[in-house]
Amino acid sequence: MxxxxxxxxxxxxxxxxxxxxxxxxxxxxxxxxxxxxxxxxxxxxxxxxxxxxxxxxxxxxxxxxxxxxxxxxxxxxxxxxxxxxxxxxxxxxxxxxxxxxxxxxxxxxxxxxxxxxxxxxxxxxxxxxxxxxxxxxxxxxxxxxxxxxxxxxxxxxxxxxxxxxxxxxxxxxxxxxxxxxxxxxxxxKNTVKPNKFPLMKGGLGIVGLILIITGYFLSYNVIQFATILTHTSLGLTGFFVAPLVIMFICMIGTYLFFNYTMYLFAFLFGKNKVNYYRNLNMLALGNTKLHIKRSGNMLSAVTIFIAIALGMIGGSASMYTLGMNSVNTTAPTDFIVAEDNFKAIEQIIEKEPDTKIDSIVKLNYKLTGSQFRLKIGQDEKGDTLGPVNLLALSNYQAFQKINPYLKNIKLKNKQDIVIIDSIQNILGGYIRYDSTLNLSEGIKLHVSAVRPDYLGQVLLRYSFPTVVVSDEQFNEINSGITYTLRAFNIQSKDEEALANKLSEAVKPNWSAPIYYKYQWVNNQLEGYTSKTSREPEKKNTQGYSEENEQEYSQLNYISRFVELRYERRVMGLFIYVAMFLGILALIITGSILMLQQFSEAEREKESYDLLKKIGIPKKQITKLVYQQNSIVFFPPMIIGVLHATFAIYVFSKFISSSGYWLAYLSCGMLILIYLAYYFLTSAIYSRIIHGRDN
Incomplete structure (x- = not known):
């Protein structure tokens, strides 16, 4: 049974x-x-x-x-x-x-x-x-x-x-x-009083709209907002807290919007007697209030879910672009190798059939001490003391011939410099350098520009910023140490096999340690950068302190193919997971709305039968059905897309990328998917209430 x-x-x-x-x-x-x-x-x-x-x-x-x-x-x-x-x-x-x-x-x-x-x-x-x-x-x-x-x-x-x-x-x-x-x-049947609306609920409706607008305003000015938070007790943490605060504001605003703001709009619309008594608007308005009352929590949850799903799909596409851009940053040429390892790698390449070095540039760096100031947002930081890599302009221009990602640099005066810093690849709009940079020999240089770093893996340069100086200035600086890198491209039929052989023969490791210690005394930079430690007795007796001698090592080589293969695999895996999860999330939210409307159709079938009995045309009733379903499908879709759009904008302000158009394209895809759900649900809804009349 x-x-x-x-x-x-x-x-x-x-x-x-x-x-x-x-x-x-x-x-x-x-x-x-x-x-x-x-x-x-x-x-x-x-x-x-x-x-x-x-x-x-x-x-x-x-x-x-x-x-x-x-x-x-x-x-x-x-x-x-x-x-x-x-x-x-x-x-x-x-x-x-x-x-x-x-x-x-x-x-x-x-x-x-x-x-x-x-x-x-x-x-x-x-x-x-x-x-x-x-x-x-x-x-x-x-x-x-x-x-x-x-x-x-x-x-x-x-x-x-x-x-x-x-x-x-x-x-x-x-x-x-x-x-x-x-x-x-x-x-x-949840009843509503058309002429009465509690003052507190009206206030919450206004607050909900204000919170969403505030969230969007803060998103558009996220850098300024993050700067304000860094001035509080949060400090630098405020920089990362800002997006979370905006997200929390939008979530609260979304809840209030669907539970109170939409009801407030319906109430105000009912005050317009001309529109209220036109066609079936009176009935549509009453049903709208009932839908909002019964489904406010669900609609707010669906909206947030839509925003998350769009973020997953759009963010995955953006992350792929970022991953590929990171390859151009760390490995702009096929290989960048420390001088000590170049001979071993060159011998392996020469033994490979149909493989040869296409072009090669010798990069001569000077590592010397410096003092400069950084501005994080609007917050002025103290002196930054430490080594910088000096690179002559002519050497930079030679590298530019085989490195397509380097931009033209012009130095008008001897003291002019351009800072190349990997921070600018991600936080270019948030961190800025002061106009003056001091070197160990009392040399004052003028910062004419700051550029993103496309000189290769920064670990090959001891993780310090690089400064492009005039050839004349480069030759006059004698403090610090010098080292050489070789950057070159290759012609090979099987790059993967070559990369695997090189990885087996020459393991990536840390080499050529350097030691430095600097102080700012009487407006002068004092200290040293050396290949040997000058405080070996303190190395194992004292803990870490910025006032002690610091030690850094250099990565020995980087391969573009290896980096590209790794990023493609990691980002491809990330896109795969995010894409299917995002699509599943959209299908689930659309299905939930569809099931709810089918339930509403069964619940309201008697009311629609009554309308038919009193002579309301079938087309008018069908139009009413589409209006009712639009209240359920369109607000979550529109608000969800707006949430995702501003979230992507916030992400773009923190991390620069040329692939964000793919994220906005995913928002357009959502609109098409939900329009399909809307029309399908409305058609089936009409069939349910009309029954055999169809």
């Missing part, structure tokens, strides 16, 4: 369950594919030990479980509300609560089992496609990626059975918690 009832209920609720089934099946497909990739030894071996696929996929799997569990609980809540009368009828005919709970458990299990089996089946079929997408994103060449993973099937089944049990337990708890009188009475 229980199974017969379950089957009849399933057929009666087919439309709602179908939306639930599609979302669940897609989630199973994604989860299985993520799990299967962790067991794909061919793919894992091709990636190597430097990138941990299993860690990223397991994290993605956990996020999938969280998202789909939230969806299942929300959908189950809609189903219970919709079938309250049915549950009360079961009570009336003498069915015990445990039997009713078991009935719902069977239905949940049946639908879950069908979704699970279908999802695993489709996951097996499309596992090669998913793996190919990952391999393409990571620029991997793998011959065959199709295989059936038994451990993944078991893991997926256990995880989704666990979620089904959680949902079933919650259903049982709600059924046991409800009373028969509550279950039997008609679903409550």
């Amino acid at each position: 229980i199974f017969n009832l379950s089957w009849k209920n399933f057929k009666g609720q087919f439309l709602n369950y179908f939306v639930y089934f599609v979302s669940m099946t897609f989630a199973v497909v994604v989860y299985y594919s993520f799990s299967a990739i962790t067991y794909n030894r061919t793919l894992a071996n091709r990636v190597g030990q430097e990138v941990h696929i299993d860690g990223a996929m397991n994290l993605g799997g956990i996020l999938i479980v969280i998202m789909i569990l939230g969806f299942m609980l929300s959908a189950n809540h809609f189903f219970l509300l919709k079938r309250a009368k049915e549950i009360g009828l079961y009570h009336l005919i003498g069915m015990r609560k445990d039997k009713i709970s078991f009935l719902f458990f069977v239905e949940t299990l049946m639908l879950g089992a069908v979704s699970l089996i279908t999802g695993i089946f489709l996951g097996i079929i499309f596992s090669k496609l998913f793996s190919m997408i990952l391999a393409k994103a990571m620029f991997l060449q793998v011959e065959s990626l199709f295989f059936v993973s038994i451990p993944s099937m078991i893991q997926t089944s256990l995880v989704f059975v666990f979620m089904l049990l959680v949902v079933s337990l919650r259903s049982s708890w709600l059924i046991y918690r409800y009373r028969l009188t509550n279950l039997m009475k008609p679903s409550e």
